[in-house]
Amino acid sequence: xxxxxxxxxxxxxxxxxxxxxxxxxxxxxxxxxxxxxxxxxxxxxxxxxxxxxxxxxxxxxxxxxxxxxxxxxxxxxxxxxxxxxxxxxxxxxxxxxxxxxxxxxxxxxxxxxxxxxxxxxxxxxxxxxxxxxxxxxxxxxxxxxxxxxxxx
Amino acid sequence: xxxxxxxxxxxxxxxxxxxxxxxxxxxxxxxxxxxxxxxxxxxxxxxxxxxxxxxxxxxxxxxxxxxxxxxxxxxxxxxxxxxxxxxxxxxxxxxxxxxxxxxxxxxxxxxxxxxxxxxxxxxxxxxxxxxxxxxxxxxxxxxxxxxxxxxxxxxxxxxxxxxxxxxxxxxxxxxxxxxxxxxxxxxxxxxxxxxxxxxxxxxxxxxxxxxxxxxxxxxxxxxxxxxxxxxxxxxxxxxxxxxxxxxxxxxxxxxxxxxxxxxxxxxxxxxxxxxxxxxxxxxxxxxxxxxxxxxxxxxxxxxxxxxxxxxxxxxxxxxxxxxxxxxxxxxxxxxxxxxxxxxxxxxxxxxxxxxxxxxxxxxxxxxxxxx
Numbered sequence: 001x002x003x004x005x006x007x008x009x010x011x012x013x014x015x016x017x018x019x020x021x022x023x024x025x026x027x028x029x030x031x032x033x034x035x036x037x038x039x040x041x042x043x044x045x046x047x048x049x050x051x052x053x054x055x056x057x058x059x060x061x062x063x064x065x066x067x068x069x070x071x072x073x074x075x076x077x078x079x080x081x082x083x084x085x086x087x088x089x090x091x092x093x094x095x096x097x098x099x100x101x102x103x104x105x106x107x108x109x110x111x112x113x114x115x116x117x118x119x120x121x122x123x124x125x126x127x128x129x130x131x132x133x134x135x136x137x138x139x140x141x142x143x144x145x146x147x148x149x150x151x152x
Numbered sequence: 153x154x155x156x157x158x159x160x161x162x163x164x165x166x167x168x169x170x171x172x173x174x175x176x177x178x179x180x181x182x183x184x185x186x187x188x189x190x191x192x193x194x195x196x197x198x199x200x201x202x203x204x205x206x207x208x209x210x211x212x213x214x215x216x217x218x219x220x221x222x223x224x225x226x227x228x229x230x231x232x233x234x235x236x237x238x239x240x241x242x243x244x245x246x247x248x249x250x251x252x253x254x255x256x257x258x259x260x261x262x263x264x265x266x267x268x269x270x271x272x273x274x275x276x277x278x279x280x281x282x283x284x285x286x287x288x289x290x291x292x293x294x295x296x297x298x299x300x301x302x303x304x305x306x307x308x309x310x311x312x313x314x315x316x317x318x319x320x321x322x323x324x325x326x327x328x329x330x331x332x333x334x335x336x337x338x339x340x341x342x343x344x345x346x347x348x349x350x351x352x353x354x355x356x357x358x359x360x361x362x363x364x365x366x367x368x369x370x371x372x373x374x375x376x377x378x379x380x381x382x383x384x385x386x387x388x389x390x391x392x393x394x395x396x397x398x399x400x401x402x403x404x405x406x407x408x409x410x411x412x413x414x415x416x417x418x419x420x421x422x423x424x425x426x427x428x429x430x431x432x433x434x435x436x437x438x439x440x441x442x443x444x445x446x447x448x449x450x451x452x453x454x455x456x457x458x459x460x461x462x463x464x465x466x467x468x469x470x471x472x473x474x475x476x477x478x479x480x481x482x483x484x485x486x487x488x489x490x491x492x493x494x495x496x497x498x499x500x501x502x503x504x505x506x507x508x509x510x511x512x513x514x515x516x517x518x519x520x521x522x523x
Contacts, residue, residue: 022454051369055457055468057483070457070468070485074369074383077390102372105493128199128522139207 001047001078009048010080013041025070025079032067032084036094042071042080043099049073050080053100056107058114060141065091065114092117113139164192171200175278175508178518182495182507189503194496202522209482214240214314214449217479222308224486225520227267228462230259233312235469238393239458240314243451243473249440252316253394258329258432259299259311261425265336266295267463268418268425275415275512276347279356284346291339294332298325314449316442329433333426340422348419357412361498361510364409371497372490375465376421377514380414382407387461399431414513450477464488464515488520 001009003026010017010026014034020027030038042050055070065086072079084093095118097104107118108127115137118124126133136143164185171181179200185193205224209217218236222229234256241248273288296306302322303309311317347353363373368381378385386403388396404420406413451473459468465487472481491514498510 025457027455052372054372054374054459054466055470055483055485057470057485059472059481068470070470074385100372101367101370101497102490102493105489127197128202130199138204 001076003078006048006078006080009045013045014038020083023081025081027081027083029083029085032086032093035082035084036096038082039069039096039099042082049075051075051100053096053102053106056103056110058110058116058139060114060139062088062141064088065116067093067110067116069096086116090117091115092119094119095121097121113137115140163187169507171197175511176518177274177516180492180516180518180521184504184507186504189505191499191502191504191507194499194507196492196495198522200522201519203519205523206482206484209479211478213477214451214479217482218312218314219308219310221484222310223519224484224523225462225464225467225488225517226307227270227517228263228464228467228520229308230263230311231460231462232467233310234260234393235458235460235467237312237314238460239456239469239471240449240451242458243454243456243471244314244445244449246315246443246445248316248394248443250395250437251439252441252443254432254436255317255321255441256312257395257399258429258436259309259317261428262295262298262329264425264463265422266292268422269295271418271463271512271515272343272347275515276353278508278512279353281347281350281353284343287339287342287346291332291336294328294335298328298332301325301328313442315445316440318442320441321436326433326436329429333430333433336422336426343419348415354412356506356509357415357513358410360411360502360506361513362410363494363498367494367497368409371494373465373494374487374490375461375463375515376404376414376417377465377491377494379404379417380406380513381409385466387459387466391459393458393460395432399428401428411509411513418515448477450475451479462487464517464520465491484523486520486523488516488518489523492516492521 006026010028018029042048050071050073052072052074054072057068059066067084069082095107107121110116111124112126112129164187167184169182170176171179181197183195205220218233221232221236224232269288269292273285276284299309300306302325303311363381365381365383368378368383374385382405389403401424404417406416453475456471459466467487468485470483471479474480499507
């Protein structure tokens with residue numbers, strides 16, 4: 001599908017989806033509550049078939065967190081970026097690890113680095129940080145570590 | 153981890169492979185649940201070499217951050233740099249001179265051969281054959297010498313700058329590369345004689361660590377790991393960058409999905425890389441090796457994503473810019489991280505001794521996984 005066709009199809013699926021202008025791929029903002037249903041449709045819709053989640057990450061915008069999912073279809077070769085705004089203090093969103101298996105490890109990384117709670121994740125615990133890590137999440141903008149971090 | 157052994161239930165045995173283990177080629181820690189000798193579960197524990205490169209990049213300028221990325225996948229250092237340079241060029245709409253593009257691609261392919269050579273030697277050693285290691289390093293050394301002459305470094309070359317390459321090629325470069333191609337062609341049949349056709353080797357690789365096509369896509373596997381399962385995912389073909397759309401090469405695909413298929417993909421890829429270099433080496437255009445760029449680079453506000461094909465698979469670079477001289481957020485989508493996640497599915501039900509063969513054909517580089 002071309003970007004325009006994708007836009008039309010996605011608006012049919014999620015009427016409240018907000019599109020961002022610019023960028024080579026379609027950027028769509030969805031409500032975290034709508035994400036699980038939307039994700040399932042993206043994967044299974046005959047014309048979309050986004051079977052390959054090639055990047056899953058989070059951006060700390062200080063006022064809120066934004067989950068960013070980069071999706072691609074190995075069949076149609078179209079790409080899509082889905083974003084979901086999360087609350088800064090108690091960020092939580094449904095897991096997609098049952099739809100794209102790669103999400104399991106990626107979500108664990110986002111969980112420890114940004115503190116996002118992935119609901120219904122099969123095994124949500126620390127992956128990279130040492131056991132018993134206490135304190136803030138290292139990739140948050142307000143993270144301070146006066147001992148190990150050197151400001152240039 | 154004696155407690156873990158003691159607390160395991162139902163006759164299962166939990167053992168640790170790594171973080172210091174010769175077959176993990178780095179500080180990878182796998183906790184393996186065994187029933188007898190059969191693997192029930194493989195669980196990776198990461199972070200032993202986590203340097204927080206993404207956080208570090210947030211305080212580095214767009215000229216500086218490139219060099220940190222050489223330390224991720226150090227065997228594809230040049231290709232990692234390539235991703236960064238491409239992303240900055242895309243964001244700032246810098247036209248790269250044709251000469252620089254050709255130099256970059258030749259260097260990329262030399263890096264790929266060097267990486268595959270090291271993988272081939274190390275993997276054979278894991279399986280129990282020591283001799284191939286020396287054969288692989290003999291040819292790899294020639295590549296490192298070529299790199300050293302032009303870039304001044306053998307492994308982490310840091311040859312790339314936004315807009316081109318740092319310095320022009322060494323006058324001897326073309327002659328040396330042609331000599332290497334001749335040498336490689338005369339030696340490469342030894343690889344097949346030593347390992348590929350070896351009956352013991354084949355029986356250790358065949359039907360070991362099967363990964364289906366659907367699983368490969370779902371786990372986000374890329375590179376030779378996915379292509380061994382028949383997934384077409386070569387970024388050089390799908391989203392060509394620099395001069396990859398002007399050279400003839402074939403995307404290597406195998407359908408076996410087992411360790412042998414992944415092995416064959418890498419062996420055949422080396423031949424493709426040689427063919428790409430052969431097409432380009434006599435046709436390096438004259439001209440600038442670097443575009444004229446400002447001393448201080450400022451990316452426009454927005455989000456930029458580039459993908460390149462490293463020796464291990466698809467490396468994605470996601471830059472979020474706020475219009476400053478340093479990035480607001482950087483994410484490296486490293487191929488090793490996703491490829492490793494498939495190990496559990498591959499290994500379940502296999503024997504413990506086969507795990508080394510699976511890890512070998514995944515071609516894991518731990519600093520690339522941890523970042």
